[in-house]
Amino acid sequence: MTTTHAFSPIVKVAHRGASFEAPENTRTAFRRAIEQGADLIETDVHRTADGVLVLVHDDTLERTTNVREVFPGRTSYAVADFTWDELQQLDAGSWKGTEFAGERIPSLAQFLDLLQGCRTGLLLEVKDPTLYPGMAADLVAVLEASEQFVEPALVSGKLIVQSFHWDFVREFHALMPAVPVGYLALPEWEPHAEDAAWLATYNPYYRAASPELMERVHELGMRSFPWTVNEPEEMHAVLDAGADGIITDKPLVLEQVVREREARAAGAAGAGVPGAAVA
Numbered sequence: 001m002t003t004t005h006a007f008s009p010i011v012k013v014a015h016r017g018a019s020f021e022a023p024e025n026t027r028t029a030f031r032r033a034i035e036q037g038a039d040l041i042e043t044d045v046h047r048t049a050d051g052v053l054v055l056v057h058d059d060t061l062e063r064t065t066n067v068r069e070v071f072p073g074r075t076s077y078a079v080a081d082f083t084w085d086e087l088q089q090l091d092a093g094s095w096k097g098t099e100f101a102g103e104r105i106p107s108l109a110q111f112l113d114l115l116q117g118c119r120t121g122l123l124l125e126v127k128d129p130t131l132y133p134g135m136a137a138d139l140v141a142v143l144e145a146s147e148q149f150v151e152p153a154l155v156s157g158k159l160i161v162q163s164f165h166w167d168f169v170r171e172f173h174a175l176m177p178a179v180p181v182g183y184l185a186l187p188e189w190e191p192h193a194e195d196a197a198w199l200a201t202y203n204p205y206y207r208a209a210s211p212e213l214m215e216r217v218h219e220l221g222m223r224s225f226p227w228t229v230n231e232p233e234e235m236h237a238v239l240d241a242g243a244d245g246i247i248t249d250k251p252l253v254l255e256q257v258v259r260e261r262e263a264r265a266a267g268a269a270g271a272g273v274p275g276a277a278v279a
Contacts, residue, residue, distance in 0.1 A: 010258050011245025013123055014038035015228050016057060020249040023096035024064065025055045026103040030111065034120045036251045040158065041115075042123040042227075045108055045139070047132040052084040053108040053142055056092075059128055065090040065105070080131060108139075112146040121158020122149075123225070123247075125184065129168040136172040143176065154178060160200055173198055184227075196220035203227060203247070206238050214242030232257050 017029025018036055025043050033041050044057045061067040061077045068077070070089050079087075084107070093103025106114075108124075115122060129135040139161070143150050153159035162182035163169050166189070173181045182201030183189070191202050202217045206226035217224045227247035229235050235246055235257045248254045 010239060010254075010261070011039045011223070011225060012037065012251055012254050012258065013040045013042050013225050013245055013247040014251040015042050015247045015249045016044070017041055018249075018251055020230070023093040023100050023103055025057055025106070026092055026100070027106055027110075027114065028093070028100060028103060030106075030114060033251055034118055037255055038120050038251045039245070040121045040123040040160070042125060042247055043111065044125045044127045046079040046127060047135060047138065048079065048084045048087060049081055050083045051138065053138060054079065054084070054087060055106050055108060055111055057127070059131060061087075061090065064095055065092045066094065108142050109146060112142070112149040115153075116149045121153050121156070121160075123160050123162060123182070126161065126163040126165070126168055126172070129163065129165050136168060136175055139172060140176045143179065150179075162201065162203065169199075182225075191217055191220050191222065193220055196222050201225060206234065206246075209238050209241050209243055211241045218242065229254075236261070 014033035014036070016024035017026065018032035019029050022029035022032050030041055043055045045053050046056055046059060047053055056064065056079060058064065059079055061079060061082070067090055071086070087105045090105060091101060091103065092105045093100030112122070126135060126139065150159060157180070160180045160182050161172055162184055164184040164186065166183065169181050169183055180200035181198070182203055183199055185202050185204040185208070187208060199222055201224060202222050203225045204213065206229045209224065209226040214224055223244040225245040225247050226238050226243050229238055229246045229248050230250050230253065232253060235248070235254060238246060239261065246254055
């Protein structure tokens, strides 16, 4: 099956920042993704015990911080059981390498400040809203308070909120319909016309991104950024299937793949142009 999307502009999405080479969801990972030309940075949001929205992937802190050393003997290491001030005592970088020692967990508001005036936008995943009653309203409040980022981002298409949780996506969309929303697609949910009227993106696991599925997504007027694709041959396969972009830990690798495809497309177009007549 052919598709007209194979060589359309490819959206480069840095998964948790440039997370292959820097500690995920930290300022260093975000800055590197920006430097490496990411169009969007995908990051994950949770909420602290005192109501601060923070960027960390897991709902617990053990994997990416030294929380057990700083707070030994706590009965819970869930993000939701720590205050913002407590989180700022944690090292969120050393697990990736000693050169990243001292990295802190950023808040969503801090990250939005970092993105102000930047060509890179935000693909924000609300990780598990069932853990945080009222998360949709809290997210709206943070976004409305960051209008210097949000307003230009909406104009340029550089802000999307997504989740695996269908009910949350609908709730957030009802509260803030100006912000495009996306669904992180599970295999049991197929895109339907009644949903596409308000969904901007449908983002499946990359092995599910068949040409047939991508064609259906496009027929419904949505875009698709499959996740998480890190090897060049897999990136090419997903883009050949018709994906509009890719979510990757390796934005530099994706940049090279995009350049290869652009060069290939330019070469093919040039080969079809007759040479000038010789006098």
